Amino acid sequence: MLSIVIPCYNEEETISLFYKEVEKVRQQMNEIFEYIFVNDGSSDETLTILRKLAKEDPTQVRYISFSRNFGKEAGLYAGLKAAKGELITVMDVDLQDPPDLLPLMMKKIQKSDVDCVGTRRVNREGEPPIRSFFAKMFYKLINKIGDTEMVDGARDFRLMTRQMVDAVLELTEYNRFSKGIFSWVGFKTEYLEYENRERVAGTTSWSFWNLFNYSIDGIINFSDTPLNIASFVGAFSCVASGIALIFIIVRALLFGDPTSGWPSLISVVLFVGGLQLLCLGIIGKYIGKIFLETKKRPVYIVKETETTNPS
Known part of the structure; x- marks a missing residue:
């Protein structure tokens, strides 16, 4: 079984679109999927849509709803803890993580000795230039001053074995930075490259200031x-x-x-x-x-x- 962890924060416009697109891929793969949606204290109709989806597809769809907004890192952690599959992937619900890569990721992890198949964007088209500039500077800086290598353009979208996920879950720290944690656990990882994709609907909750603070947390968590x-x-x-x-x-x-x-x-x-x-x-x-x-x-x-x- 493949478990898909999907953190959601005010994503009422994208949940149904995401589910339909991933279902198309699942039918082509003929695999058993487990959807784990994590509602991170949304203030819109996200939870209502998740309840409806869980009723319509009770064998595949599960959801977790927080008492308030705890942040994406908490959503990832909760989803990984709840996942039951032997293979687990993390995806954004806005379809910036291409579902059509899943068959190739599955093939790679089953027919090679890698523990994780990650994805990375080869460009940042569609992003504000200043955000792209600071993102590149962050990866250059963290790789120079930190002991944990982080790949520029790498997404949280990755397919991991149960062994790797169990290792990630052993790190129970409160201040979490998943990009660094995924690298720190040290399992063999290969990356698939793809062109950047924009959101299919809605607006991102990540402002420049949010991303800046997130990068500061990453530097502090993985470098002295x-x-x-x-x-x-x-x-x-x-x-x-x-x-x-x-x-x-x-x-x-x-x-x-x-x-x-x-x-x-x-x-x-x-x-x-x-x-x-x-x-x-x-x-x-x-x-x-x-x-x-x-x-x-x-x-x-x-x-x-x-x-x-x-x-």
């Missing part, structure tokens, strides 16, 4: 380089201040102590103060992540499933 940078900046400022102090003392002994220089002094104070705040901000980010982990709060809370549907 920002802490090293903060230490280096602090040490450099200390040494530079010491040299400047010696220079000022020597100049005062040789040429006297002029009263001029207040603007430059204030500039230096503000500069050093800014560096200190920057370093404290970096350290604070890591401390905040530690704080959330030590609380041991659940990654998500389930309010309803197809078996607890009040109707």
